Every structure is written in C-alpha cells, then in structure tokens.
Amino acid sequence: MPTPETDLDDFRSAVQEWCRQHVPAGWRKAQTGVPDEEYIAFQQWWFAQLREAGYAVPHWPARWGGGMPLAQQAVLYQELAAHDAPRLVLAFVAIHHAAATLLEAGTEEQRARHLPAILDGEIWAQGFSEPEAGSDLASLRTTARPDGDRYIVTGQKLWASGAAYADWCLLLARTDPAARKRDGISYFLLDMRTPGIDVRPIQNAVGESHFCEIFLNDVAVPAANLVGAENTGWRVAQATLGAERGLTMLELAERLGNAGFRWLVEACERLGLLTDSLTADRLAGFETELTGLRALCRNLVERHESGRAGPADASIVKLYYSELLQRMTGFGAEITGLPAHALLHKPASSGWESGAWMLDYIGSWEWTIPGGTSEIQRNIIAERGLGLPREASA
Template sequence: MTTQVREHFRADVREWCRTHVPADWRREQTGVDDATFVAFQQWWFAELHAAGYAVPHWPAEWGGGLSVAEQVVLYQELAAHDAPRLVLPFVSIHHAASTLFAAGTDEQRQRHLPAILGGEIWCQGFSEPGAGSDMAALTTSARKVDDTYVVNGQKLWASGAAHADWCLLLARTDPEAPKRRGISYFLMDMRTPGVEVRPIRQATGESHFCEIFLSDVVIPAENLVGPENEGWRVAQETLGAERGMTMLELAERLGHAGFRWLVDLCGRAGADGTRPRDNAMVADRLACLETELTGLRALCAAFVADDNPGPADASIVKLYYSELLQRMTDFGADVAGLGGQTGLRKPMSSGWESGSWVLDFIGSWEWTIPGGTSEIQRTIIGERGLGLPREPQVTK
C-alpha cells in the first residue's frame, strides 16, 4: 500500500470517527447496569460493522479484508478518537472466528460467522480451578455417547460468560492419553441443560469473569472442532488471536487515551495551587512512560508487519504491554492522591485505562496472569527466543 493510499484511508476513518464516535459515551457508560452495557456494545458493534470496521482481520468474503497497513491505521485512529472498545464481542470476533477459520467445518462457519456479525456472543471455557497456566492439566471430561458427548466439569475465569450464547470449550476425551493428547475442542451452546454460570465479583466491583459448571451437558458430535483428541492443537489457533493486531490496538489505546488521562491528571492544580508535573520527579516519570509507550507502539507495529515472527515475539509483546500497563496505572493511582482512591466507578466500555486510577491499577494485574503469566512469558523468551536450557521438570 502506497503512502498516498494509506493516508487517504486514514482521512476516511478520521471523518467516520468524527461523526460516529459518541462524545459523551464515557459518562453514559459509567455506573450502568448489565443490560445497558450489553445494548450499548451491540449498538457500537453494529455501527462499526456497517462501516466495514468491526472485523477488519476477517477475510473479505466474510466482511473483512483490510490489509495489515489499513488495520494499523484503523486502530490508531479509533484510539486517537477515544472510541469505545468492543469489550463484549471480543472473544466472538477474535477467538471464535480465528478457530472457525483455521479448524472449523464449512457447516460450522456458515452457522456461526453470520450469527457473530449479527451479535452472537461467545465466551471461552479453557481455564479450570486446577488448570490455569497449565491448561493441559484440565480435568473436565467429555464422554462419547452415540453421536453426542456428555460433558462434566468446571471452568473458571470465563470472560463475559454471563452474556454469552456460545462457548469455546476444551474437555478431556481420553483420560489415558498424555495430557496434551487427550483433549478435544467443542462449540457449546450456553443454553444447553446442565450449564450453570456464576459471575465472580472482582475487587474492582465488576463481575466480568465467571465460573461455568457443567453437569451432564450433551454436546452434539457435529460441534466437535477438529479431530477428537486434537483439541490442544486447535486451541493454539484460538490463543493466537490474542496476539498481533489485538495487542496493537491495546497499545495504541494505552498510548492515546491512557497517556492523555495521565498527562491531564499531572496537570491539575492541587489545593495549594501546584501541579504534580511541576515536580521534577513526576515530570521525569512522565517522560520515561512516554518513551516506553513509544517503544511499545513501535514494537507492536513491527510485530504485525512481520510475516515470519520469532518464536518468542508474541511473549515479548505481551510481557511488555502488561507490565507497562501495571507501572502506568500504579503511577496514576499515586499521583491521583486521596481523590483517586475514592473514584470507584469506571466506564463499562473503556479499555484497561479509564482514568479511574485505582480500579485501573487493580485491573492491570489481570494482564500479568491470563494468557500465560509474566513468569511463563519470561520462560518462553528465555528458552525459545534466546535458546537457554529448558527449565528442569519436577518429577514425582
């Protein structure tokens, strides 16, 4: 794509944002109930879809087709214009779609992809109480009965499960096989008898995560994705959706809305008339964070443009983003003082940075745990990226 074509596309996106991004969405989405949040997310998804911006990473025949360069521009402009994030459809348009494109049948794609574009919501049933970072240790079972599977077990940390229509589910179909070889991958209708969802109230007051209890849940064999016992391989396609362009979008939002909130906070005069940024240490910290943000955005842009990324590149991006998010929100909570400690509401459709600094800081710890903890990311970087000796295995 030439510079002229890219800038023409950027001008189109800017004009669309100017006329479509609701200026007061943060205020209207603060403190709302679940029904209002869901309705807003569905409306905003429909707005983006009508413009061709909701699923730019999908193939053109399914409503996407934007080039990598165009996707970069799109996410840069959405972040610069402080557009709401697609929080609720995230698993649907990234994890579910990438799984269906890579390993689903034609029938599964024809059934679910149009439904996702119409507002179908998905959640992910991977983690369990005893299988978080070590996902291969899952114990939820799926027993073959005629042309169905009967599933029993429990899933944990299922984002948005309280609103989901369908679930990407991993279950063990061969308990005798090695851990990664006896797992199968299913599409589970959340309205199936035996499915119970319990929201988990978090320290921030939100209930974004849920537990899913499965009691003799019957899943048709046609909802199996990929071959039986090959679910671990299929799951890698799902997890791959968390990397690349989704990280670039998050980095752009942190560099735009997040940093603007921080600069504004440091520029406010206190009761004594002084501003935090007049303090040399605060000004130095702001400069350091801006430098780190510039590096993060450049790293993400280089990563998505690389057709052959290194084996540890995704871990480097994830580790850099999550720990920078933590440092930045920690600094915001410090500078905000007492007033920042009592602001306990945030916009439901914001990103991980909302300006409610204590809630943002508490929420930032989520990013150093799911999708592989920071310790696991460092292990991957050391072993796969730097070629260091593998970590010793504990034997019983």
Template structure:
C-alpha cells in the same frame, strides 16, 4: 481496501468518528444495568460493522481485509476520539474467529463468522480451578456417546460468560493419554441444558469473570474443532490471538487516550498550585513511559505484519503480551501516584471502556488481570526463554 492512500483513509475515519462516537458514552456507561450495557455494546458493534471497521483483521471474504497499516490508522483514530471498546465482542471477533479460520471446518466458519457479525457473543472456557497457568492439567471430561460428547466439569475466569451464546471449550477426551495429548476442542452452545454460569464479583465490584459448571452437557460431535485429542494444538491458535493479534488495538489505546490522560493528570495543579510535571522526576517518568509505549506500538505492528506473512517467531506473541501487561501496570500505578488521595475516591469506571480509563486506582487494580489470563507473566517468560531463546526446558515434577 489494501493499497488505499493512508492519508485519505485517516481523514475518512476521523470524519466517521466525529459523526458517530457518542459524546456522552462514558457517563451513560458508568453504572448502567446489564441490559443497557449489552444493548449499547451491540449497537456500537453494528455501527462499526456498517462502516467496515468492526473486524478489519478478518479476511476480506468475511468482512475484513484491511492492510496492517490501515488497521494501525483505524485503531489510532478510534483511540484518539475516545471511541468505546468492543468489550462484549472481544472474544468473538478475536479468539473465536482466529480459531475458526485456523482450524474450523468450512461449515463451522459459514455458521459462526456471519453470526458473529450479527452479534453472536462468545466466551473462552479454558481455565479451571486447578488448571490455570498449567492449562494442560484441566480435568473437565468429554465422553463420547454416539454422535455426541457428554461434558462434565468446571471452568473459571470466563470473561463475559453471563452474556455468551457460545463457548470455546477445552475438555479431556482421553484420560490415559499424556496430559497435552488427551484434550479436545469444542464449540459449545451456552443455551444447552446442564450449563450453569455464576458471575464472580472482583475487587472493584464488577463481575467481569464467571464460573461455568457443566453437568453431563451434550455437545454434538460436529462441534469438534480439529481432530479428537488434538485440542491442545488448536488451543495454541486461540492463545496466539490473545497474546498477540489483539494487542494492536490495545497498544494504540494505551498509547493514545490512556497516555493523554496521564499527561493531563500530570499537568493538573494540586491544592498548592504546583503541577506534578514540574517535578523533574515526574517528567522523567513520563518520557520513559512514552518511549516504552512507542516500543510497544512498533512490536505490535511488526508482530501482526509477520503473522500475516507466516514469519512470526514462536515466542513473539508472548513477548508482546508480557510487554503490554506489565507496561499497563506501570502506567496505571504511576497514574495512581499522580492522582493522589483524590484518585481513591473514584468508585466506578465506564463498562465499555478499556483497562486505561483515567480512574487510576480502579485501572491499576484491573491491570493485574492482564498478568494472569492468557498465561501469567511467569509462563510468558518461560515461553520466551525456551521457544524464543532456545534455553533448556524447565524440569517437570514427578
């Protein structure tokens, strides 16, 4: 599709959205059963796939091949038409695909990339109770036993694990090596005996995150990604996708539908008939957020373009992740202020939506997730300082 006229492509996507975005999906996806949620997500994914819109960032050989400008147009129009997000497929189409394309074998790519397009779901098994921000401190072990590894340990904050078919798993294969050098990266079938998934109910009553308990789980050696004990390097490919490439869509959603709802909230009269936007302070904050969102969109487009040309800097993805997560917090916090007491009476939000749904209090509480997963804001600032600015490394404890 590279080289196609962008005006024609935008018109095509607009027509498709008008014909295919379910007009009542927000109502239907507010409070559905788990089975209804999964069925809706899988159906929506296949609609996007049939149009060629599900994995635009993948290579053309695997069903993608859109240029960066085309991807921007696509995400702009999906956001403008308030299309559902691919919540369930997010890890599969971004993290799993990035890992397989960068470090997987040809056999692993042939096995899993087509399966992802058919609806195979993935979860990321990285963080542990004692290894979140300091991921290299993980203690889950993988012991070699012939052509199998036996995995024992615990993972936490695993998004969507209760639905997943496969897991991107980090485990320690050499307990005597320096902590970053004794880790290996595996593809683990979530239907394997010895795996127990426990959903975690969060502050707004949802169970987005899960714990995963692993008791002597057999993982074939053929499911190793990269070399044994070289998993830390492979994991950087996964984290790079989480911190950078996924942001293109999220930035467009934040800057389009999300900001539009904020403007509408500011233009809605209160009980006295006054509109919040008539207050110069409110108007000034709206303008400031608009400027920040414009900067975020530009950063994301630039990062994806330079990723494709292999010219991205070592801290660029961290800059985008930090900028997005903290801007999301500021914007949803402001929405909560503008929404007033009424915003606190909204108890549910659509499950197939983004982090900006217009349910401002729930959005604000949920926004704090983004400053933790994929590396906390503090970790991102350290990466930016050390890898981006060349500052001295932080001292390590003894």
C-alpha cells in the same frame, strides 16, 4: 497518481470524519455504573455502527467482512483511540478468539454457521481455565466422553469473561484421560443454551462481575462441534490464540499509547507536576516504552501475516504490554492520590485505561495473571524463543 501514503492519508481523514459523526458524546459518563441490560444494549449498538462502516472486524479475511490492509488497520485503531471511541468489550472473544479458531482450524460448515452470526451480534466466552488448571492449563480435568454422535461433558470452568451474556463458548475438555496431559485434550464449540450448564458470576476486587464460573453437568455437545481432530485441542488452542493475540494487541497498544498516555499527561498537568523533573522523567520513559510497544505489535502482525512469526512472539508482546499497563496505571494511582482511590465505578465500555486510575491499576492485574502469568510468559520466551533448557518439573 495517488501513492500508498496519500491513500493512507485519505483513509485517515475518512476515519476521522466518521469518528466525529458517530462516537457518542458523553458515553463514558452514561456508561458508568449502568445495569447489565444498558451495557449490553450499548455494546451491541456500537458494534452495529462499526460493522456498517466496515470497521468492526478489519482483521478478518475479505470473504467474511474484513480484508483491510495492515497499514489501514493501524490507522483505524489510532483514530478510534484518539477520538476516545468505546471498545468492543462484549464482542472481544467473538471477533478475536472465536474467529481466529474458526478461521485457523474450523470446518467450512462451522465458519459459515458462526462468522456471519458473530457479525449479527453472537456473543462468545472462553472456557479454558479451571480451579486447578490456570497457568498450567494442560492439567484441566473437565471431561468429554464420546457417546454416539455427541460428547457428554462434565466439569467446571473458571474466569470465563462475559460468560453470563454468552451465546456460545470455546471449550477445552479431556477426551483421553490415559494420554499425556497435553495430548488428550479436545476443542469444542459449546452452545450455552444446552441443558446442564450453570453460569455463576464472580465479583472481582473493583465490584465488577464479568468473570464467571461455568459448571457443566452431563452437557451434550454434538460431534459436529469438535474443532480439529479429537485429542488435538491443545495444538488448536496454541496455534489460534497465539496468532490472534498479536492482532488484539495492535488495538490495545494504540489505546494505551494514545488515550491512556494522554490522560496521564493531563493528570500531571492538572496537578502541576509537569515541571517536576522526576515526573517528567517518568513520562518520558513511558512514552519511549509505548513507542517500542507499538512497533513491536506492528512487527508481530506483519511477521504473522508473512508466516515468519516465532513461537514466543505473542508471549513477548503480552508480557511487554501487561507490565507496561501495570506500571502506567500504578503511576496514575500514585500521583492522583486519595480522590482516585474513592472512585467506585469506571465506564463499562472502556478499556483497561479509563482514567479511573486506582480501578485501572487493580484491573491491570488481569493482564499479568490470566492468559499465562508473566512468569509463564518468561518461561515460554526462554524455552521456545531462546532455546534455553526447559524448567525442571516438580
């Protein structure tokens, strides 16, 4: 009789064979420095390949095309990383943030409209941060004024990844200016083709423009696109995005622990540094930390699925991953020297550990700042996780 272990071995063999047949050879070189049109086409093609195999949204419920057991999800991400498969960068917000929001707080009509569309390639962005509401997100000033069966939205969003390509956007806006700042926010699904929306890409430090500003000038949003009750948007955002973060981290931890660490070791070997005791000590330290990260991510997802996740668990994982990513890519930039500093482009469909170490290191700051800085995460861990007194407000 097959055991769970043999079933898992069979699944691993099936994923390995699929990767050998479907992961495109030379995709990193082909995706380096490409125009937006080629990047989008490649990402949509790769998403379709994964969807056909049942590997695109394994974390979704079975009803919507997922239902893969957690142990198999871990194996899937391990093998995709081991075979250097492209990442679903363009679909990231859709399959994680948007899906988690809809499954947790959306109506049945909203789920039926958008979840199948996401599987067909619908692209999403996230409209949360603003020029003066980043880490202090509850200070957002974008307003949504009720007007019959719709809301009129006016304001500005910042650091919206992929907004230039997005069909839809997860939007937080203030619907009750008189309420406490966290109590007067509502959560909307915004059709990016609506009149009054102006999207402007922002070029970052490595020359990429996946971050965008979104300007909203009297944009009409149907009341049917409200997620949850009016003025409960803060709770919707915290519940859904905190929950999904653990699921995204399961994949990212495997990417960093497999391909990222392997390339770091290969770089040291190429430079003749593996016999250096200081280098060996650094690598051993990273390997130990990566083992802890993988276990932490797996534990978080298991606790979430069983309803035992703590209020600070997602912050712990985010803090651990982002700072480890920064240390590892910084070490890669340190040992590879000037040749790594001269690289101007990295593969468009790679993760944060592409092997272009200086670009990866600069990009790693995207993890320690957006989504709540490391300082904010430590406050959450202290206050919500450990029950320490709240930090005094100004």
